[in-house]
Amino acid sequence: MARPNEEVEALLQEYADLIAITRGDAIKARAYEKAARAIGGYPSDVSHLDVKGLRDIPGVGKSIAEKVTEYFRTGRVSAVEETRSRIPAGVRELITIPTLGPKKAMTLYQDLHISSIDELADAIHAEKLRDLRGFGEKTEENILHGIALMQQAGDRILLNVAMDTAEDIVAELSRTSGCERCAYAGSLRRMKETIGDIDVLVAADRSAPFMAALTGLPLTAEVIAHGGKKTSIRTTKGLQVDLRVVPPDSWGAGLQYFSGSKAHNIRTRTIAVRRGLKLSEYGLFDAESGQQIASRSEEEVYARLDLPWIPPTLREDRGEIEAGIKGELPALVTERDIRGDLHTHTDLTDGLAPLEEMVRAAAARGYAYYAITDHAPNLYMQQMTDAKILAQRERVRELDGKHRRMRLLHGTELNIDPDGEVDWPQDFLEGFDICVASVHSHFNLSRKEMTRRLVRACENPHVNVIGHPTTRLIGKRQGIDADWDEVFAVCARTGTALEVNAQPDRLDLCDEDILSAKRYGVKFAIDTDAHSTVTLAHLRYGVGTAQRGWLTKDDVINTWPLQRLRRFLRKERTT
DNA sequence: GCCGTTTTCGGCCCGACTGTTTTCAGTCG
Numbered sequence A: 001m002a003r004p005n006e007e008v009e010a011l012l013q014e015y016a017d018l019i020a021i022t023r024g025d026a027i028k029a030r031a032y033e034k035a036a037r038a039i040g041g042y043p044s045d046v047s048h049l050d051v052k053g054l055r056d057i058p059g060v061g062k063s064i065a066e067k068v069t070e071y072f073r074t075g076r077v078s079a080v081e082e083t084r085s086r087i088p089a090g091v092r093e094l095i096t097i098p099t100l101g102p103k104k105a106m107t108l109y110q111d112l113h114i115s116s117i118d119e120l121a122d123a124i125h126a127e128k129l130r131d132l133r134g135f136g137e138k139t140e141e142n143i144l145h146g147i148a149l150m151q152q153a154g155d156r157i158l159l160n161v162a163m164d165t166a167e168d169i170v171a172e173l174s175r176t177s178g179c180e181r182c183a184y185a186g187s188l189r190r191m192k193e194t195i196g197d198i199d200v201l202v203a204a205d206r207s208a209p210f211m212a213a214l215t216g217l218p219l220t221a222e223v224i225a226h227g228g229k230k231t232s233i234r235t236t237k238g239l240q241v242d243l244r245v246v247p248p249d250s251w252g253a254g255l256q257y258f259s260g261s262k263a264h265n266i267r268t269r270t271i272a273v274r275r276g277l278k279l280s281e282y283g284l285f286d287a288e289s290g291q292q293i294a295s296r297s298e299e300e301v302y303a304r305l306d307l308p309w310i311p312p313t314l315r316e317d318r319g320e321i322e323a324g325i326k327g328e329l330p331a332l333v334t335e336r337d338i339r340g341d342l343h344t345h346t347d348l349t350d351g352l353a354p355l356e357e358m359v360r361a362a363a364a365r366g367y368a369y370y371a372i373t374d375h376a377p378n379l380y381m382q383q384m385t386d387a388k389i390l391a392q393r394e395r396v397r398e399l400d401g402k403h404r405r406m407r408l409l410h411g412t413e414l415n416i417d418p419d420g421e422v423d424w425p426q427d428f429l430e431g432f433d434i435c436v437a438s439v440h441s442h443f444n445l446s447r448k449e450m451t452r453r454l455v456r457a458c459e460n461p462h463v464n465v466i467g468h469p470t471t472r473l474i475g476k477r478q479g480i481d482a483d484w485d486e487v488f489a490v491c492a493r494t495g496t497a498l499e500v501n502a503q504p505d506r507l508d509l510c511d512e513d514i515l516s517a518k519r520y521g522v523k524f525a526i527d528t529d530a531h532s533t534v535t536l537a538h539l540r541y542g543v544g545t546a547q548r549g550w551l552t553k554d555d556v557i558n559t560w561p562l563q564r565l566r567r568f569l570r571k572e573r574t575t
Numbered sequence B: 001g002c003c004g005t006t007t008t009c010g011g012c013c014c015g016a017c018t019g020t021t022t023t024c025a026g027t028c029g
Helices: A003-021 A026-040 A051-055 A062-074 A078-086 A089-094 A102-112 A117-125 A137-153 A159-174 A208-215 A248-259 A262-274 A298-304 A320-325 A355-364 A386-399 A447-459 A484-494 A511-519 A534-548 A562-569
Strands: A181-184 A198-203 A220-226 A230-235 A240-246 A277-280 A283-286 A292-294 A369-375 A407-415 A434-438 A497-501 A524-527
Touching: A003 A026, A003 A062, A003 A078, A003 A089, A003 A102, A003 A159, A026 A062, A051 A062, A062 A078, A089 A102, A089 A117, A102 A117, A117 A137, A159 A181, A159 A198, A159 A208, A159 A240, A159 A534, A181 A248, A198 A248, A208 A220, A208 A230, A208 A240, A240 A248, A248 A262, A248 A277, A248 A283, A248 A298, A262 A277, A262 A320, A283 A298, A292 A298, A355 A369, A355 A386, A355 A534, A369 A386, A369 A434, A386 A407, A447 A484, A484 A497, A484 A511, A497 A511, A497 A534, A511 A524, A511 A534, A524 A534
Parallel strands: A198 A240, A369 A407, A407 A434, A497 A524
Antiparallel strands: A181 A198, A220 A230, A230 A240, A277 A283, A283 A292
């Protein structure tokens, strides 16, 4: 997707943050935030637009359009530079700590000259915050907890950020002459939820041109190591990329080796050793004679170990070797199996694109059906009303089947309140084709209360899918605490699907929870929760996560034909 | 800063919760 849009989004968001931190006009800050989001979700490349074209984007007026063109003309925006010079970058970093906002960050900077997360942690431990107005014991505790949460994610970055960079690099190296094969490997190929560094593999006779191509990329900020077999760089975003070049006839062995996981590779190497073989990144060899037995493709390497090819998303030593030996590997769900998205938003609530645009973009993805599920009234900021949702339903019915014969489902994303109740009474819910229900508040109930809350939502005859079930935000918020075994059992019993939310900072349920839930016979919905046409493409991350949870097509309700899906959506209600 | 007009200024997503205060500021969804 258009990278320039993301650059501008980040820049405008930064400016909005800086305005908020410097106690500037809050409404102005919000205007920049809104424009940032609009440009981030804008479906075509904004670097090709002039001021007039930019102003056609909702939320972008004269001032912001001029800043955007200034950015593409000069690589910088003077107004942003000016504000940056007054506020160290570390102060902005402070507001990424959950519960710490712009006001507190500015107080910390002005009164204690704190301008980094480390300095803040030190200051708390030295009890320097005690005298600050607005800061108390609990605040210190919350900040430290927030910092701990962020450190748990460590230096790892979200899947989509790594994927964008990796795909750029692979595309670039593939164009380099002499390239026989090129792919990313490592945890990215296994679709782990966060990525430490990017591994890229090239098959070629000569390595030098590829090493040079990598170190010469515009995104390369620093060369960490530069050799004949391996080169490591750090990107401008601080992400490490390791490139390895192997001879073409070692491609399969190299890809297998560098895809990992470590635990999986230990198992495959042990199997090799037991057979008098040796497995390395260069191939499978006879241990005694050193004769090369297999190496050209992954399939060939696995086959000589009497294993079927194992999909990378399963390679975690979580039973895939045993399943492979028995010929019981699951036929994993793929992106192509998905017939429709069942959780999406429009600009009627907090989405960016109007209904028609979302529908058109969904149809372009080849979906057979598509659900629109805007927020329900209890999420107050969304200002939903009965009249608005019913008017939307009329328009959905009009558009049904009009784009590539794609069928439309009219739904909503309900809010599960602390008692497990949802926004609308049963007779009103009856009018929806599908209801997703999610937790959006009261994250800190006791385990018992939270379990009861989710169980009651599942028992609601109109609730079809529990959206982002744990509500975790990777690196930001821990998931809610519930007796998940009980919840999974109730989901299976009531015919309530659990969502695999594909937003890269959610991936919720996560792979391990999916594995647990599947044992109870739960069904799943892989949804994007898209708020723009662009993010419909995040589906792949949901599919990757589902694969890591060993899901097959049959486990996932939105791979089913519409008729079967509709039967599922009726739950136990008899009609 | 943007938008949409009753075209040139007034409104802009609203309410809950938390922790700090002693009546409310800050953060979040």
